[in-house]
Amino acid sequence: MKSAVGPSARSADIPATMLAVVFSAQDQVTLREVPTPRPGPREVLVRVRSSMICASDAKILAGKFPATKFPHVPGHEFSGEIAMSGDGRFAVGARVGVEVHVGCGTCDRCREGMYTLCQNYGKRETGHAHVGFTIGGGLADFAAVPIAALHVLPEHVSFDQGAWTDNLGVALWALERGRIGGGEHVVVIGPGAIGLCAAQLARALGAGRVTLVGRGDRLARVRDMVDEVIDSAEVERLRGSADLVVEFAGTADAARDAILLARRGGRVVLGGATGTGVELSGVDLSTIVRGNLDVLGSLANPKGVSGRALALLAEGKVDVTSLITHHFPLRSFAEAWQTFTERRGGAIRVMLHPAEGE
Numbered sequence: 001m002k003s004a005v006g007p008s009a010r011s012a013d014i015p016a017t018m019l020a021v022v023f024s025a026q027d028q029v030t031l032r033e034v035p036t037p038r039p040g041p042r043e044v045l046v047r048v049r050s051s052m053i054c055a056s057d058a059k060i061l062a063g064k065f066p067a068t069k070f071p072h073v074p075g076h077e078f079s080g081e082i083a084m085s086g087d088g089r090f091a092v093g094a095r096v097g098v099e100v101h102v103g104c105g106t107c108d109r110c111r112e113g114m115y116t117l118c119q120n121y122g123k124r125e126t127g128h129a130h131v132g133f134t135i136g137g138g139l140a141d142f143a144a145v146p147i148a149a150l151h152v153l154p155e156h157v158s159f160d161q162g163a164w165t166d167n168l169g170v171a172l173w174a175l176e177r178g179r180i181g182g183g184e185h186v187v188v189i190g191p192g193a194i195g196l197c198a199a200q201l202a203r204a205l206g207a208g209r210v211t212l213v214g215r216g217d218r219l220a221r222v223r224d225m226v227d228e229v230i231d232s233a234e235v236e237r238l239r240g241s242a243d244l245v246v247e248f249a250g251t252a253d254a255a256r257d258a259i260l261l262a263r264r265g266g267r268v269v270l271g272g273a274t275g276t277g278v279e280l281s282g283v284d285l286s287t288i289v290r291g292n293l294d295v296l297g298s299l300a301n302p303k304g305v306s307g308r309a310l311a312l313l314a315e316g317k318v319d320v321t322s323l324i325t326h327h328f329p330l331r332s333f334a335e336a337w338q339t340f341t342e343r344r345g346g347a348i349r350v351m352l353h354p355a356e357g358e
Helices: 055-061 165-177 193-204 232-238 252-261 285-289 305-314 330-341
Strands: 005-010 017-025 028-035 043-052 078-087 095-098 142-146 150-152 185-189 209-214 228-231 242-247 262-270 294-297 324-329 349-353
Touching: 017 330, 028 330, 078 142, 095 142, 095 165, 150 305, 165 193, 165 242, 165 262, 165 305, 185 193, 185 252, 193 209, 193 242, 193 305, 209 232, 228 232, 232 252, 242 252, 252 262, 252 285, 324 330, 330 349
Parallel strands: 185 209, 185 242, 209 228, 242 262, 262 294, 324 349
Antiparallel strands: 005 078, 017 028, 043 078, 043 142, 043 349, 078 095, 095 150
């Protein structure tokens, strides 16, 4: 069988250095020129066009992901066009989105399609990569990306929309993990980017009623995306009402609420606490046992789910454009970071554009 990998093709204007956000050490951020990465075997070089800031970036900066080694170029929600490739399936100029988990391909979990649980996590020599976590990411002009992480963007999906490739897969997997059924009452806790994707996807998958639980200025922006919005301070009135609860807030309070909101025999999916240090207490275990609840963890986006999510995006089943509340050139990263972390102006997702301002 002839290999798809051949001599590298490249665009003519790849510079020797590029502008990148660099986490130089825990709690230390710089924006500086660094060498443009060279793609390794089974990688391409992506010219980044749209790249978002995520709460996980703040967790990485705080040292909550031990596998991340400093200095580090972050960014795991991005899209762009291929600038250098040695793989005939991904030509120079192709528009791509990125899902960030790449498994080794040979361990038991990878063979099951659960490459998000790869048993060789962090061991690059095995083929594993976690884009923006264990290898450099997309808060830069260019990123070297494993071909297994690439999704060619549908024709009518923009770069800004394509930067949601990973998020949409994470949201869809949580719903599939919770075995969503047509006509069901689905409660989503957490009005952040992934929670709002999950709420919209629940509608697209036939939920009869979707309730969003959260707080803050962001709630006013998204009322039209769900059937009802409930402030987290008033969540008690939903107790025992939901067929499926999906939690993407990442706090212990949110996890406790999720368990209490599920009806007897219902399902609870916890997807928010991806970093270490959040402990769950204060739940009477009889609530789970006597309620015959399924309480499930959901991590990331295995089994090619991001590709399915992109198809729903291309069909107009999900609106991500209205969730991008702010845009900045990459050179304005400091302002963009403050806007996101301080939730200025009800910020949901802050988009950076490396090609602007240069």
